[in-house]
Amino acid sequence: MGKIWIPGMMPIELLLILATTFFVFVGVGWLLKTQNRSIPKFGQAILIWLTAFVILKFVLYPPIPSALMKTYMGLITLVLFLLVSADEESWTDFKRPILKTLAGETPGYRGVRTITLVALPLLAGMGTYNNIVPKFEEPIELRTVHPAPPAAVKVHDLKGGDKTFTLQTAQNPFRVDEDGQYSRDVQQKHVNDNPFDPNASKYMQYVREGGAIFFQNCHFCHGDNLDGRGMFAFAFNPIPANFSDPGTIAQLQETFVFWRVSKGGPGLPREGFPWASAMPPWEQHLTTDEMWKAILFEYWHTGFYPRTWD
Amino acid sequence: MKGIVSVGRWGKILLAGGLVVTVLGVSVVFTTAQTGKAPEAPKAQMPGKASPEDLAAGKAIYFRKCVWCHGPEGAGDGPAADRLWPRPRNFTQGTFKIRHTASGELPLLDDLFLTVTNGLPGSAMPSWEGILSDKQRHQVVEFVRTELVKDRDFTDKENETFTPISFGKQVATSKESIERGREVYMNKGKCVECHGPDARGDGNATQKDEWGFPIRPADLHKCWNFRGNRRDPYNPTNIFREVSTGLNGTPMPSFAEALSSDQRWDVANFVISLCPKKNIDPLTTKPNNDFVIKATFVKGELPTSPDDAVWKDVSAAYVGLGSQIMHKPRNFVRLVDDVWVRSLYNDKQVMYLLEWDDRTKSLGTPEAVAQTADFKETPPAGEPIAMRQYPVFNDAVAIQFPSHWETLSAPEKPRFVFGDAKNSVDVWKWEADGSTKLYTGQGFDKLEVRAGDSVKTPFVGFKDGVWRVMFTRTLTTDDKEHDVQFTTGKYIPTSFFVWDGNNGDHGLKMSISTWYYTILLPPVPKKAYIYPVFAAIFVIGLQFWMVSKFKKGSKK
Numbered sequence A: 001m002g003k004i005w006i007p008g009m010m011p012i013e014l015l016l017i018l019a020t021t022f023f024v025f026v027g028v029g030w031l032l033k034t035q036n037r038s039i040p041k042f043g044q045a046i047l048i049w050l051t052a053f054v055i056l057k058f059v060l061y062p063p064i065p066s067a068l069m070k071t072y073m074g075l076i077t078l079v080l081f082l083l084v085s086a087d088e089e090s091w092t093d094f095k096r097p098i099l100k101t102l103a104g105e106t107p108g109y110r111g112v113r114t115i116t117l118v119a120l121p122l123l124a125g126m127g128t129y130n131n132i133v134p135k136f137e138e139p140i141e142l143r144t145v146h147p148a149p150p151a152a153v154k155v156h157d158l159k160g161g162d163k164t165f166t167l168q169t170a171q172n173p174f175r176v177d178e179d180g181q182y183s184r185d186v187q188q189k190h191v192n193d194n195p196f197d198p199n200a201s202k203y204m205q206y207v208r209e210g211g212a213i214f215f216q217n218c219h220f221c222h223g224d225n226l227d228g229r230g231m232f233a234f235a236f237n238p239i240p241a242n243f244s245d246p247g248t249i250a251q252l253q254e255t256f257v258f259w260r261v262s263k264g265g266p267g268l269p270r271e272g273f274p275w276a277s278a279m280p281p282w283e284q285h286l287t288t289d290e291m292w293k294a295i296l297f298e299y300w301h302t303g304f305y306p307r308t309w310d
Numbered sequence B: 001m002k003g004i005v006s007v008g009r010w011g012k013i014l015l016a017g018g019l020v021v022t023v024l025g026v027s028v029v030f031t032t033a034q035t036g037k038a039p040e041a042p043k044a045q046m047p048g049k050a051s052p053e054d055l056a057a058g059k060a061i062y063f064r065k066c067v068w069c070h071g072p073e074g075a076g077d078g079p080a081a082d083r084l085w086p087r088p089r090n091f092t093q094g095t096f097k098i099r100h101t102a103s104g105e106l107p108l109l110d111d112l113f114l115t116v117t118n119g120l121p122g123s124a125m126p127s128w129e130g131i132l133s134d135k136q137r138h139q140v141v142e143f144v145r146t147e148l149v150k151d152r153d154f155t156d157k158e159n160e161t162f163t164p165i166s167f168g169k170q171v172a173t174s175k176e177s178i179e180r181g182r183e184v185y186m187n188k189g190k191c192v193e194c195h196g197p198d199a200r201g202d203g204n205a206t207q208k209d210e211w212g213f214p215i216r217p218a219d220l221h222k223c224w225n226f227r228g229n230r231r232d233p234y235n236p237t238n239i240f241r242e243v244s245t246g247l248n249g250t251p252m253p254s255f256a257e258a259l260s261s262d263q264r265w266d267v268a269n270f271v272i273s274l275c276p277k278k279n280i281d282p283l284t285t286k287p288n289n290d291f292v293i294k295a296t297f298v299k300g301e302l303p304t305s306p307d308d309a310v311w312k313d314v315s316a317a318y319v320g321l322g323s324q325i326m327h328k329p330r331n332f333v334r335l336v337d338d339v340w341v342r343s344l345y346n347d348k349q350v351m352y353l354l355e356w357d358d359r360t361k362s363l364g365t366p367e368a369v370a371q372t373a374d375f376k377e378t379p380p381a382g383e384p385i386a387m388r389q390y391p392v393f394n395d396a397v398a399i400q401f402p403s404h405w406e407t408l409s410a411p412e413k414p415r416f417v418f419g420d421a422k423n424s425v426d427v428w429k430w431e432a433d434g435s436t437k438l439y440t441g442q443g444f445d446k447l448e449v450r451a452g453d454s455v456k457t458p459f460v461g462f463k464d465g466v467w468r469v470m471f472t473r474t475l476t477t478d479d480k481e482h483d484v485q486f487t488t489g490k491y492i493p494t495s496f497f498v499w500d501g502n503n504g505d506h507g508l509k510m511s512i513s514t515w516y517y518t519i520l521l522p523p524v525p526k527k528a529y530i531y532p533v534f535a536a537i538f539v540i541g542l543q544f545w546m547v548s549k550f551k552k553g554s555k556k
Helices: A010-034 A041-059 A066-084 A088-103 A107-132 A202-217 A254-263 A288-302 B002-030 B052-070 B109-118 B134-148 B175-186 B236-245 B261-274 B309-313 B366-370 B527-555
Strands: A152-156 A162-166 B292-297 B317-320 B338-345 B349-357 B396-402 B425-431 B436-441 B447-450 B456-463 B466-474 B492-499 B516-520
Touching: A010 A041, A041 A066, A041 A088, A066 A088, A088 A107, A088 B527, A107 B527, A152 A254, A162 A254, A202 A288, A202 B052, A254 A288, B052 B134, B109 B134, B175 B261, B236 B261, B292 B317, B309 B338, B338 B492, B338 B516, B349 B396, B396 B466, B425 B466, B425 B492
Parallel strands: B292 B338, B292 B516
Antiparallel strands: A152 A162, B317 B338, B338 B349, B349 B466, B396 B425, B396 B492, B425 B436, B436 B447, B456 B466, B492 B516
């Protein structure tokens, strides 16, 4: 409980943890070596196995599915066996405590042997039971997040009539410079401007209007920081798109976003799970101009630039 | 000697293991919020003047991130404000709820920093940690307190004081402490007057905040919604702080004088004890939804009351509810944000028990029903939703299933609100007027009542801010075209809707869930008991074989 999870940080966090663990292992090995000692191979194997298990099971967040967990642990077991049996010497070293336990050389080893002899059948029984008893976890359903867009989209305009937008050629009518000409550089130019400045440029005025539209309609789900953490987000599945993640609007053409906004969940093809999306077709609530302005705002706010066709 | 050497080796292994555990521990702490930190009295001192650099940087952040709710003048009137309830903070007067300072005083800069860092759960204010750096959060706080708090001055030595609360000595939670806390809650503290006899926030539904907007006492069973929980909802320190300081601008007073610090700790422990223990999703600060509703098999008759002992063994699934903001009339404020679901079945019937918190029992009037036509449109953007007046409608709840889940190839389903033209849904709806009706849905505007009385509600009850409704139906029916049919061991898509009549909820103005699954748990197969025995016997055999073989081998 109470874990802080920073979106997009998981791989970095995991790498950090893995690197730390690796260096601790190497460091401890080196320290022991300076004193002419070493951890026996068997101990090393057990230690690495347990560490991997602890990291995968308890440290990694969000948790990974149990099937994946089994695959990873299986792989790690395999690699460990390959490692310890790499040469005759290490294999002998690995086997030694096992053989000593089996032989029961000292009272200590005999104790360990008794415990092992009792524990292993119990573990086998429990494992079998756990495997057979049916578990009822949520079925895994894989959804395509960015399905292929149509060539053109016919959008109802609340101001009246329908408009057809060809996604390859359409442009955001508000991504314009002071002369009202479409400009690819205008966002770059105003990236640090204040949208509430009374002398705001034309582009920044549209950003302000788009922001108002976003915050009156979209932030409930997509969040105050456009990160999909809005106040109703927790109730929905899939959770709303995170625009501040480099994998969403930063990867998409502005017209693709327009298609998704105007047609919403019901406009998704089957692989996009139209039945589960809480995204309304915004053509029912906003004019096409309002949708374009909201999109303009999303790019300005996140600092991402729409992908272009070339 | 030999023994000592072998101990030494194990000792080394232990040492190495300990090191690894330490490193892991550090990394876990690194990713874990402040849990169980011993409370310490904050250092309270008057802040100095903000530096011009911080003000400029803070202003830039404010006009990118904050202005949309809090407004260009900080008056809590940004473009989003009118569609929010609770409304964004109006900074002008310097009235802040979550503080370490005495009632009526300004907050510490650290308090504001923590609010920006952790957000205010249960409101639209998110956590800005990981989005704005520590420095940026400090800068924006400097800007707000200097430029936007206009009626008071954080550096005014003559008029402002910063008196930190004292945490005293924390009373650890225990049965006795919780019991003492309950006693204070019910009597000396008078908490019960506003927060209600069962602490569901149902004691006084007519209160207003300092700005004249309606405000509801907190439902103390939902600690994840406490504004001041600092994303650490089960930590009593936060409750102690709020009970001690009071919440400026709201009817919640400070109890620093009225109650001893031990008593406030007892109350804090009592409040935390009310909150169901759930895993909290760090993304949303809400409990994780339990997407599978497991119906347990019962031999013989199903219970007729939610107090029946059989329910004790069935864990309740947490179902988070959002607002229906997809289709007009868009519902921007839903007052029911979750429902707890339990399910049972026997060889004939399936049963659901739904429990949710609602501060008022609402029964619609014919006059209200006559006005429904006036509430068909989405509330306009420029009108404070917090002030909107609705007639009272029936409280209600509904369960929805695909009419033909068995013929849909996974993962396809009908649209999660009332189905779609291709795939219809079967909706069972109970309303507080006592009616239980069946509907078939093929879209938002295509929910039609149909004849039939196969669904029964053997128990409904409202007590101290909680509705409890039991639905039952036979597992299968003759009307296969409209009625959902239940089969053991299958994932049957299920979703839930709740209406709070006192919030004007009716028709499409409601709380909604996404698709969940009901599964009628099949009996544990017999092989689950037999195979493990065989596995164990096999391993025992293998062990004896190995040991005996090894002994033979070593004798040679």
